[in-house]
Amino acid sequence: MNDFRSDLTGLCEGRFTGALRIEGTPAGVMYLREGLIAAITTPGAPGPESLLLKSGRITEREWSAAFAAGAAEERVGEELTNAAGVSAAELEVVAVSALYDAAFVLGLNRPERWHAEPGTTPLPLPVRPGVHPGELLRETRHRLSSLSQQWGSPQHLAAQRVTATGRATPSAVPNTRFRDILLHANGRHTPRDIAFLLGRGTFAVTTDIVSMAHRGLLDGRPAPSSAGAAGAAIRQPTRQEGEGHPAVDHPGVDHPGAAPPAQAPAPVPPAALPRRRPRHGRPGAGQHGTGA
Amino acid sequence: MSELAMAMRRLLDCQGVSAAMLVDGTTGLEYGFDGDRSALPRAADSCDDARRISDTLEVATGEVELENITVTTTQCHYLTRVVPRERGDSLLLVVALARESTNLALATRQIDDHARQLFA
Numbered sequence: 079m080n081d082f083r084s085d086l087t088g089l090c091e092g093r094f095t096g097a098l099r100i101e102g103t104p105a106g107v108m109y110l111r112e113g114l115i116a117a118i119t120t121p122g123a124p125g126p127e128s129l130l131l132k133s134g135r136i137t138e139r140e141w142s143a144a145f146a147a148g149a150a151e152e153r154v155g156e157e158l159t160n161a162a163g164v165s166a167a168e169l170e171v172v173a174v175s176a177l178y179d180a181a182f183v184l185g186l187n188r189p190e191r192w193h194a195e196p197g198t199t200p201l202p203l204p205v206r207p208g209v210h211p212g213e214l215l216r217e218t219r220h221r222l223s224s225l226s227q228q229w230g231s232p233q234h235l236a237a238q239r240v241t242a243t244g245r246a247t248p249s250a251v252p253n254t255r256f257r258d259i260l261l262h263a264n265g266r267h268t269p270r271d272i273a274f275l276l277g278r279g280t281f282a283v284t285t286d287i288v289s290m291a292h293r294g295l296l297d298g299r300p301a302p303s304s305a306g307a308a309g310a311a312i313r314q315p316t317r318q319e320g321e322g323h324p325a326v327d328h329p330g331v332d333h334p335g336a337a338p339p340a341q342a343p344a345p346v347p348p349a350a351l352p353r354r355r356p357r358h359g360r361p362g363a364g365q366h367g368t369g370a
Numbered sequence: 371m372s373e374l375a376m377a378m379r380r381l382l383d384c385q386g387v388s389a390a391m392l393v394d395g396t397t398g399l400e401y402g403f404d405g406d407r408s409a410l411p412r413a414a415d416s417c418d419d420a421r422r423i424s425d426t427l428e429v430a431t432g433e434v435e436l437e438n439i440t441v442t443t444t445q446c447h448y449l450t451r452v453v454p455r456e457r458g459d460s461l462l463l464v465v466a467l468a469r470e471s472t473n474l475a476l477a478t479r480q481i482d483d484h485a486r487q488l489f490a
Contacts, residue, residue, distance in 0.1 A: 166373040
């Protein structure tokens with residue numbers, strides 16, 4: 079992770095413009111403009127389009143029309159404001175929250191490989207002027223640390239199938255956000271799944287799930303320590319195709335209460351691990367980085 | 371300057387305001403800030419404080435619709451206003467005001483107006 083951080087810092091200092099493609103579980107792409115991050119895309123977190131559509135702020139038709147009219151010149155936001163009445167401030171909040179949310183999801187696991195591709199890609203809702211990578215990494219560490227303190231392993235939490243305890247029916251819960259989560263807490267959906275269903279951020283939904291578990295509304299209790307996990311009734315997902323291995327640690331983040339996963343993934347033979355190649359030149363010139 | 375940055379800058383035009391901040395009410399992410407950094411707590415802390423107060427009131431009274439929080443010290447007023455928003459998680463507008471130069475009732479109304487206009 080330190081290699082990735084240092085590469086990203088190097089791209090910032092070099093005022094890189096282009097895409098930083100990250101392979102891992104999940105994969106993602108960071109789009110940088112003059113060294114600042116304008117957007118991040120990943121299947122692990124809802125992007126601005128999904129947030130706007132699933133929350134009901136705009137319709138599919140409005141998005142399609144705005145995209146068709148404005149995508150090439152990065153005027154999708156202006157088109158949405160004019161045609162769908164979504165304020166520029168609202169779009170800015172959505173774009174910024176989606177960016178940080180994607181970073182959080184990517185930060186759950188150690189990136190396997192990454193490489194930078196120079197060039198400008200039109201983005202539908204870029205954050206202007208962009209987020210400094212240092213600030214992004216700080217906020218991501220804060221989020222992971224916060225979840226570690228409240229629950230235990232963030233990776234473990236992200237893999238949970240969210241299940242209601244039955245203590246309260248959704249209609250009896252005054253908190254609207256909790257009510258919406260309870261409606262989908264059927265033991266089949268992970269926090270990410272629920273985020274996509276509700277049009278909310280993955281970290282926001284995960285935060286609420288922790289609060290709801292503390293209140294006894296959802297199955298699963300945070301393990302106070304690795305030796306004190308008795309009583310936790312956490313449903314373990316069956317491993318899905320394409321799932322990678324969780325990161326062992328997060329540099330700079332302590333896991334005093336991290337509970338070991340109940341199902342440890344099978345070890346990968348050493349010969350199959352990505353090999354680190356010595357770097358030549360500065361990042362941003364098509365260099366390949368590999369996670370050690 | 372972004373739309374949110376301009377909105378925070380306009381708040382500084384209100385009498386007595388020394389700092390203003392827009393915070394995500396669920397994640398604690400700061401969306402905008404202007405003014406004296408030392409005049410306000412961190413965004414995540416403001417979010418946590420609002421959540422604790424809301425949780426406490428919910429347990430005691432069943433009431434969860436927080437509207438605003440006002441904290442007064444010997445020097446300052448701190449206003450936390452829930453920003454009205456049609457969709458999406460709640461946002462908090464957190465403002466620090468110098469007590470000696472602020473009419474709290476008037477300031478509260480001005481900040482309410484700003485909050486309503488933010489996503490209008």
